[in-house]
Amino acid sequence: MAERGRRIAGALALGAVTAATAAAVAGGAIAVGTALARLAVTPARRPAEGVVVERVEHRDGAVAVRLRGEDAELPGRYSFLFDEGAGHARLGDVIEARAGAVVRPVVAVDRGELRPGARGRITGWWYTDPAELGLDCETIVYPTELGDARAWLVRPARAKKRRWAVHVHGRGALPEEAIRGAAPLARAGITSLIISYRNDPGAPAGQHGRYGVGLSESRDVDAAVAEALRRGAERVTLVGWSMGGTACLVSAARGAHAKSIDGVILDSPAVDWRSLLRHQAGGRRMPMPVADIGIRLLDRGLVRAGEPGGIPFESLTPEAFAHELMVPVLIHASTADTFVPSGPAERLAELRPDLVQLRLRDAGEHVKLWNVDPERWERVTEAFARALPRPAWRG
Incomplete structure (x- = not known):
């Protein structure tokens, strides 16, 4: 009888641990699901700036910029918004790609100053007005x-x-x-x-x-x-x-x-x-x-x-x-x-x-x-x- 009692007590304890674990997992899933839901409908306070200017170059009388980061390598021509949107440049298609970085011609700088170390993001806008x-x-x-x-x-x-x-x-x-x-x-x-x-x-x-x-x-x-x-x-x-x-x-x-x-x-x-x-x-x-x-x-x-x-x-x-x-x-x-x-x-x-x-x-x-x-x-x-x-x- 004593042995049986110990087995029952052990089973109950294991069940309690399992239930607690399941509850914790469920609670964690709900917390993560809640965070995902909020992220989907909440405007970002500040867009991520995942592109950095490594170098500004002069090639055959034209200006080009060496970039590294998210979407920097995409084919086509793009706006580059930098310095938290204070700067805007228009960049042509990639003319060189090496070691994870790309070089693009600078078509125009509409505002701000392109410089090494500037951070920004590639967008499809092209026009600002x-x-x-x-x-x-x-x-x-x-x-x-x-x-x-x-x-x-x-x-x-x-x-x-x-x-x-x-x-x-x-x-x-x-x-x-x-x-x-x-x-x-x-x-x-x-x-x-x-x-x-x-x-x-x-x-x-x-x-x-x-x-x-x-x-x-x-x-x-x-x-x-x-x-x-x-x-x-x-x-x-x-x-x-x-x-x-x-x-x-x-x-x-x-x-x-x-x-x-x-x-x-x-x-x-x-x-x-x-x-x-x-x-x-x-x-x-x-x-x-x-x-x-x-x-x-x-x-x-x-x-x-x-x-x-x-x-x-x-x-x-x-x-x-x-x-x-x-x-x-x-x-x-x-x-x-x-x-x-x-x-x-x-x-x-x-x-x-x-x-x-x-x-x-x-x-x-x-x-x-x-x-x-x-x-x-x-x-x-x-x-x-x-x-x-x-x-x-x-x-």
């Missing part, structure tokens, strides 16, 4: 549900009567990212609004100061469309980058002014947020169950985001958008995109071949397809915009 397109432009203010936001109004040389576009940048970027899309639309005679939205510097903060992964931001797109309509637009084309693409899809499918939208142009769009968050968790070597915990916490509103009541991820899938879309869509996407995989965009094109034109490339990082081949990107975009029919319900 739409005036650099050689078009008439001004800064305006438009009202949103949270307060006033700023936008650039860009007028084409020969405007088509009552055709406008709204351009929407991606998560963590600035309106400068979207300037690239205004030039081909201007050649098509379309007036553009390049907008800021909630949580941008100088714009109203979103709920809890967080993103709504395109859902909340779509209401700022709706507000910009309303501004275009007030200024005489009859139909509006939406142009979105990354999370801005999500916002444009939501606005075109479900927005307050969906009947005024004649088409959507997307670059590297986030079309399926569940799979995107799982992909990004994998990039951080987090187990999928942990990613799913974060998704459920956001979905149920247990981790606060910019959308009241939580984020309904089931409404942010290729299947949901395919069911709701009513206008033509052009998607620029790349199989080389490591941040937002192209698979969901490909799925949307498969589901709606009648409406979705997919330009799928095998080169070009996230929102950097223009930079690899700007001439072709703009030709396809302009041709698509020119061919958009008047929405059938407008007669």
Whole structure:
């Protein structure tokens, strides 16, 4: 009996340890899932500056810069934002690569001083102001549900009567990212609004100061469309980058002014947020169950985001958008995109071949397809915009 008692006591003790261990593991998974969820919807205080200038050189009367770091080696031409955004330079394609560093020609330095030791980041922007397109432009203010936001109004040389576009940048970027899309639309005679939205510097903060992964931001797109309509637009084309693409899809499918939208142009769009968050968790070597915990916490509103009541991820899938879309869509996407995989965009094109034109490339990082081949990107975009029919319900 004494021996049996000891065995029972040992089993109970082992069970208690096992339960405690399981509880600790579960608690750790929830903590990590919570952190992942917050990261997905919280604007970064300061973008990472993972590129360093090693040397500034003079070659055959031209200036070049030797760089090392994240995305420094990407093919194409790019903006280099340095000194926490105070500096901006335009860099040409790689002319030399050696020992993990690359040399790029300096096309222009728009602000700041390129110098050894300067730190920054490679972006796809290229332009810093739409005036650099050689078009008439001004800064305006438009009202949103949270307060006033700023936008650039860009007028084409020969405007088509009552055709406008709204351009929407991606998560963590600035309106400068979207300037690239205004030039081909201007050649098509379309007036553009390049907008800021909630949580941008100088714009109203979103709920809890967080993103709504395109859902909340779509209401700022709706507000910009309303501004275009007030200024005489009859139909509006939406142009979105990354999370801005999500916002444009939501606005075109479900927005307050969906009947005024004649088409959507997307670059590297986030079309399926569940799979995107799982992909990004994998990039951080987090187990999928942990990613799913974060998704459920956001979905149920247990981790606060910019959308009241939580984020309904089931409404942010290729299947949901395919069911709701009513206008033509052009998607620029790349199989080389490591941040937002192209698979969901490909799925949307498969589901709606009648409406979705997919330009799928095998080169070009996230929102950097223009930079690899700007001439072709703009030709396809302009041709698509020119061919958009008047929405059938407008007669």
